[in-house]
Amino acid sequence: MSKVSVTGSKSVLEPVIEAVHDLHLLHLSDYDGSWEGFDNGNPIEGADDTSEKLVTVRSLESILDISEDDAGPGRLDDDWEARLEEVRTKVNRLDDERSEVREELRQVQERIDRVAPFAELGIDLDLLSGYSSVDVLVGEGNHAEVEAALAGSEDIRAFETFTGGNVVAIVAAPAEDVDDGATIIDDALVGLEFSRYPVPETDESPQAYVDDLEHRKRQLEADIEEIDSQLGRIKLDEAGFLLRLEEELTIEAQKADAPLQFATTNRAFVAEGWIPTDEYDALVARLNDAVGDSVEVEELERASYDRHGAHSHTEEVEDEASDDDDGDATEYESPPPKQPATDGGYVTMDDEPPTRQSNPKAANPFEELVQVISRPKYSELDPTLILWLTFPFFFGFMISDVGYGALYVLIGYYLYKNLDGMLGSLGAVAIWCGTFTILFGFFFGEFFGFHFLGDMIPGDTGGWYKGLDPYSSDFALAWLVVSVLFGVFHLNIGYVMDFVDNLSHGLWDAITHSVSWILLLNGIWIWVFTHQASADKPDFLFTVFDGQPFSLGFNGFGDGSIWMLGATIPVPGGGEFLFTLPLAMILLGAILLGIGDALELVEILIPFAHVLSYTRMTAVLLAKGGMAFVVNLLTFGAWETQEGARMFDASWEAAIPYENSEMMFEGLFHMGDGVSAIVFILLGIIVLIFGHILVLLLGITSAGLQGIRLEYVEFFGKFYEGGGKNYEPFGYDRNHSED
Known part of the structure; x- marks a missing residue:
């Protein structure tokens, strides 16, 4: 990536923005206000009006439930503003009407819900209210418990209950010494589960009242269907127009707001950004075609960054701007002088290059998994390819069943075909994981837990087994060893990638910070498989590949192995100790690690612990x-x-x-x-x-x-830190509109 600067007079600001936007290659840097005399620019005139219309269009799309799939015929004529206003008026009127009808429908439904219990009683509603000498209450509760509570109340002289379904109507007369207005029924029912229903105010019978409300409900539902039909017709007629208009307005808004990222004075502007180095000439040519010599385009640096964010290489680019003899070659102010940096480069709008990930098409869905942690920095190796090659392998090994694998593939295919974004990518990941699950399922011979390769005979090489019974327990131990070997291989890849990253600091730095860990990792685990101190090691380390269950002829690194060569060292108090080659690797790795960063010595056992983690x-x-x-x-x-x-x-x-x-x-x-x-x-x-x-x-x-x-x-x-910025070039990919 190349850092470029575009400097020019404000008189050519708009055509420059237009040209850069159409090129769709320059990732703009945000001016941070650090230059004396330069401020962030202001939006181009008309930006507010464009934003307001864009909000209107998106609101209409939301009301009409328009999606990308609804794009049909629709052109942007010169009178599009009048058409937009006409659509807005019709849609908003219908939407307001629909909201009013829905609110009335909600109120009608609430009234139906309130009166429905009274219909079960079969008592006219006017008989349940308007009394001064008795207390009346209607609600839902246990009838026997209600009557027991009423009978036990000293404030009630007499009462009567009426039931219908779960609804209970209570009429109670107060005792002579009870004050008028006392809620004798409520007081008596304290502590019981009883839901009280307010009595609707109407002279109709409950059933007639419900019938009237149900009729009104059907009318309102028909009104909503009619309004929805009208809105649906508008959607069919105007979806293409609105999608095209939204795209045009989005582009205009992008262009109008672009100066907010520039450094400007009253007469000049400076814009900086990142562009793929091989596209720099295309940028210069496009700007020359647009405004000629009215702008100065400069390639500031071709930067490479190490993993720690420091400049590891800056290729200086000569200033190709021509000098005019009278000193008046331009009408705009020059940007402030660039400040020298310690590495010989310059500090301008100080930011890191954005990251443009480039992976095989099949691996693209795994970029989403990488970005869950963070996008890789421009300076880092992208781990997507390794993730693509290893994660489905791990998943398939852990499940290893043809039946389950087939279901994973089907689920993944559905997600991939029907969903976008992260879920769609996860669908593609599921397809890969399911494929490896099927592959390992054939090796293990399993289909939904059935072993279909025939009877298990100890030592039989006709298939693999998971070791779930005493007769195949050797396989369970074998998979522990295999998972450890997976771990050693996987972590070696990680440390090698770390070595490549650290080479930007120099070979010695890469050796002390990366080769040290490689020596520790391999030294520890090679020693684990040697016969040295074998009495203290699990026996299965030396038998799983020597006939129990796999006959590969490997029973550990014995006396004839290069890994058992070494020097004999006397031990204080008598005896000797064989200092083998793996132990020498461990010692050398520890020394290099201490030279590179002594504090990392406290983590010297990480290669051992992290490999054991793979046994999961x-x-x-x-x-x-x-x-x-x-x-x-x-x-x-x-x-x-x-x-x-x-x-x-x-x-x-x-x-x-x-x-x-x-x-x-x-x-x-x-x-x-x-x-x-x-x-x-x-x-x-x-x-x-x-x-x-x-x-x-x-x-x-x-x-x-x-x-x-x-x-x-x-x-x-x-090896991975992440924290990179996505490469987002200034521009827009048109889907619905035409130039």
Whole structure:
């Protein structure tokens, strides 16, 4: 990216803005007011009127519920302002009418709700009010409790209740010593759950009153439908016009507000921004075509920044402005002199270059996941590509089921096709994750928890197993080791990316800050797999690739390995200690780390701890597989053969279907006889469907969250800071309007 400056007279401000906007390449920098004699510019005349009309258009689009898909025929003629005013008048009038009708409809519905309980009583409403010698109350509550409370009140001489449904009407006469106006019924019902209903003021019977209100409700609903129909017609006629007008007004507003980012005086302006270096000549050519020699365009720097925000390289660009002999070559004031910076560059509108991410099309959805943390700085390596290559791999390994993977793909495809923005990108991510889940599902031979590659025979290489039973427990230990190897590989990539970033400081800085961690990471984990101190290490480290369960011929780095070579060091008190090559790597890494930044020595065990964090992948693998197994076990039952295989049976027969097998659980599909069997089968279907839905959802949350945690915390933490600005060139991509 190149930092450029455009300086000119205010007389050419508008054509310059027009040319830069049409080019749509320059990312404008905001002037911060730091230059003496220069202030932020003012919007171009007419900006307020443009903004007001833009607000009007967007309000009309909101009322008419216009979306991008509604764009139809519609032109912007010279009399568009009159047309806009005509549309605004009609739409606002109809919208006001609709609001009034909706408010009346709401009030009618409230009156219906208030009188509906009285209709259940079947008592004329005029009989429930207007008394001076008795107290009348209507409400909803438990009839028996109400009568008990009334009978126990000393303030009530006599009472009568009438019921209809859950509604109770109470008429009570006060005792002789009770003052007039006392609320004897309310007092008696204190402490009971009783909802009081106000009596509507009408001479009609409750049912007649409700019928009248229902009729009025239907009239109002018809009025709303008619208004909606009129608005719908306007939408069909004017959607294209409004979308085109909004686009034109948005562009005009952008141009009008652009001077707010410039440094200006009474006669001149200075605009700065970032542009792709190979587009600089296009900017100069466009401005020369627009205003000729009335502006001065200068490429200030071609900057590269290191990860810490410091200039690592500034290619000075010679000032190509010509000098005029009489000193009056321009009519505008020159910008203030540029201040020298320590690296030989200049400080102008001091800001970092914006970031324009460029990844393969398939990886673009993963940019959204990166931006959840922060957009990469211009100086940083973009981790999107690595995220694309590793996150679906991690997710697929943790779920590893063909059935669940297919559902993830379908869900992702729906989101990708029907939603935009972040949710649409997540849909594409789900498609990738589902694809890897299917791939690993074939390796594990699982379909919704069923193992379909045949009976499990210990040592059989015909398929992988998750290690959920004693006969395949070696596989569970193997996946722990495999997840550790994933971690070592993944973190090595992170440290290598950190090394590339730190090269901008110099080779020695990259060695002390990055190679040191690479030596520590690999030294620690190579030593873990050596036979040195093997008695204190888990045995499975040396057996999982030596026949239990994988026959790869690796049983650790033994005496014949280069990693066991080293010097014998005497130990005080007698004895010897073999200082092997991995230990030398650890020591050298610690020394380099201390030279680079001694404070980082307190984190020297991070390479060990962060790699262990990858074992969470195996934990999710076993947890998800175990849950799917439980769902199938409850539904179909299971039998254990002498060879050690678990068998599920989806048939409707209750007999044990396998020879030489022992029933573990008969399953809901095989329980009961007659009617009870049907009940158990229906219950089994419910357990099967909702159980696998639960596993599916927990797979998203567990595998998704754990996988993204490994990326964000363990991986990104090695090299990534983020905090970059998005490259947003001044301009607009037209979708509805024409030049």
